[in-house]
Amino acid sequence: MAKSTLSFVCQNCGAAYNRWQGKCDSCGEWNTLAEEDTTGATSMPVSVRSRRKGRTFALESLTGKSNDAPRLPSGMTELDRVTGGGFVRGSVLLVGGDPGIGKSTLLTQATSMLARAGHRAVYISGEEAVAQVRLRAERLGLADAPVQLAAETSVEDIVSTLSEGAVPRLIVIDSIQTMWTDTVESAPGTVTQVRASAQALIRFAKKTGAAIILVGHVTKDGQIAGPRVVEHMVDAVLSFEGEGSQHFRILRAMKNRFGPTDEIGVFEMTGLGLREVSNPSELFLSERDLGSPGTAVFAGIEGTRPVLVELQALVAPTTLGTPRRAVVGWDPSRLSMVLAVLEAHCGVKLSGYDVYLNVAGGLRIQEPAADLAAAAALVSSLVNAPLPTDAVYFGEISLSGAVRPVAQTSARLKEAAKLGFGRAVLPESARGEVGGDGGLALNSIGGLTSLVAEIAARGSPRGNRDTSREGAAEKNATPARFRRENS
Ligand SMILES: Nc1ncnc2c1ncn2[C@@H]1O[C@H](COP(=O)(O)OP(=O)(O)OP(=O)(O)O)[C@@H](O)[C@H]1O
Numbered sequence: 473m474a475k476s477t478l479s480f481v482c483q484n485c486g487a488a489y490n491r492w493q494g495k496c497d498s499c500g501e502w503n504t505l506a507e508e509d510t511t512g513a514t515s516m517p518v519s520v521r522s523r524r525k526g527r528t529f530a531l532e533s534l535t536g537k538s539n540d541a542p543r544l545p546s547g548m549t550e551l552d553r554v555t556g557g558g559f560v561r562g563s564v565l566l567v568g569g570d571p572g573i574g575k576s577t578l579l580t581q582a583t584s585m586l587a588r589a590g591h592r593a594v595y596i597s598g599e600e601a602v603a604q605v606r607l608r609a610e611r612l613g614l615a616d617a618p619v620q621l622a623a624e625t626s627v628e629d630i631v632s633t634l635s636e637g638a639v640p641r642l643i644v645i646d647s648i649q650t651m652w653t654d655t656v657e658s659a660p661g662t663v664t665q666v667r668a669s670a671q672a673l674i675r676f677a678k679k680t681g682a683a684i685i686l687v688g689h690v691t692k693d694g695q696i697a698g699p700r701v702v703e704h705m706v707d708a709v710l711s712f713e714g715e716g717s718q719h720f721r722i723l724r725a726m727k728n729r730f731g732p733t734d735e736i737g738v739f740e741m742t743g744l745g746l747r748e749v750s751n752p753s754e755l756f757l758s759e760r761d762l763g764s765p766g767t768a769v770f771a772g773i774e775g776t777r778p779v780l781v782e783l784q785a786l787v788a789p790t791t792l793g794t795p796r797r798a799v800v801g802w803d804p805s806r807l808s809m810v811l812a813v814l815e816a817h818c819g820v821k822l823s824g825y826d827v828y829l830n831v832a833g834g835l836r837i838q839e840p841a842a843d844l845a846a847a848a849a850l851v852s853s854l855v856n857a858p859l860p861t862d863a864v865y866f867g868e869i870s871l872s873g874a875v876r877p878v879a880q881t882s883a884r885l886k887e888a889a890k891l892g893f894g895r896a897v898l899p900e901s902a903r904g905e906v907g908g909d910g911g912l913a914l915n916s917i918g919g920l921t922s923l924v925a926e927i928a929a930r931g932s933p934r935g936n937r938d939t940s941r942e943g944a945a946e947k948n949a950t951p952a953r954f955r956r957e958n959s
């Protein structure tokens with residue numbers, strides 16, 4: 473008989489210890505150790521194990537023939553964009569996201585589309601009863617799709633059921649945290665169970681060629697719950713994001729063995745399910761605050777697609793010893809850098825002000841090209857002068873205060889022209905590569921100083937402004953606040 477080995481396994485990182493302790497030495501988390509039986513599938517006595525002779529298997533070449541199309545498009549363009557053109561045969565995807573964000577909805581829609589196209593698609597729910605899944609399908613208008621449905625949690629049962637008949641093209645497991653396998657003794661949801669269940673399902677996918685999507689819970693800081701090693705085992709990790717209060721949902725690839733990781737899929741949550749948004753710029757700009765100070769439109773690129781989005785800044789006098797810097801949707805260290813450049817090179821004193829920056833619509837921008845739009849929004853808020861409503865901004869700011877060119881200038885300009893913008897503020901050196909700018913007036917900027925001077929000039933008192941901030945605006949707009957180094 474195998475001796476059962478109990479050990480204490482960190483539920484955050486998977487490190488194992490012989491005795492309980494309050495803090496995991498490996499990842500530094502407190503109170504994450506739980507007792508588990510880690511005997512696992514390798515509990516055979518060594519004497520028995522070593523007597524088994526290895527089976528010989530055929531080695532294959534890279535140029536082997538595969539009869540079927542290696543990718544299976546789901547029929548949802550936004551989902552296929554993120555997976556890199558469809559589900560690869562035998563691949564395993566992990567989809568994570570906050571509770572209630574719409575993971576089950578997305579995957580119900582994907583399986584239904586495939587089933588309607590005549591493929592065998594299976595949806596296994598470990599969280600909801602069959603009736604609940606049916607209810608959702610009815611609400612989404614998908615009740616007639618020939619999806620095979622089950623509420624099951626035993627990996628062994630699932631594998632033997634699915635081994636019968638035609639190989640399913642897509643299997644959704646909702647969620648991996650509810651699955652359990654006989655081979656290990658720990659409770660479902662523990663690190664050992666999640667790892668062993670994922671292993672068994674991945675083995676099934678590789679053997680049969682079925683594509684499997686695992687739904688994964690996320691912890692409160694946004695990581696996929698369970699062992700990190702599951703993320704290494706699967707072929708792609710997708711994260712489904714969005715602000716609870718808003719209807720936009722963004723699907724993003726964090727890892728993809730068969731496709732790019734910089735593409736995003738944009739959806740809108742409606743009563744009838746997730747609606748694909750093929751032109752995200754229109755959505756992100758639909759509720760613009762026209763003519764208010766502190767907003768600038770950034771012409772960005774997400775993957776291969778240009779996306780226009782509004783940056784909103786608020787610069788307000790602080791009451792605290794250390795002013796607040798808060799940012800949503802952008803890198804806080806880039807904000808600090810832009811503020812430092814504004815202080816050091818443009819004479820904009822921000823140390824007495826709280827600074828808030830928000831990317832509208834719940835998008836997360838990763839491009840440095842947003843620097844110029846952020847700087848424009850910040851200065852506009854500081855001097856209380858609205859920026860022109862028909863202008864887009866893009867360009868990277870260097871530590872010296874120069875505005876540097878960014879990639880794909882013409883794609884950005886084309887998108888802006890398509891959406892009715894009239895001018896673009898862009899890096900000086902980008903002008904050479906501009907082609908087909910759609911008739912936009914180009915305002916090229918060599919250094920941040922000239923942009924600041926331009927916005928400050930707009931800040932001179934005019935009739936239709938908010939009078940409560942008038943005094944502050946006038947004070948801020950005085951030339952003394954802006955050392956115009958070039959003029
Ligand atoms: N009748 C409805 N009208 C509009 N939206 C709805 C309706 N019913 C549900 N929703 C949306 O669907 C979301 C739930 O979706 P879903 O069950 O797919 O989420 P999930 O990510 O699978 O959640 P969990 O982590 O709990 O499994 C709700 O948060 C809500 O936004």
Ligand SMILES: [Mg+2]
Nearest residue numbers: 575576599646
């Ligand atoms: Mg769900």
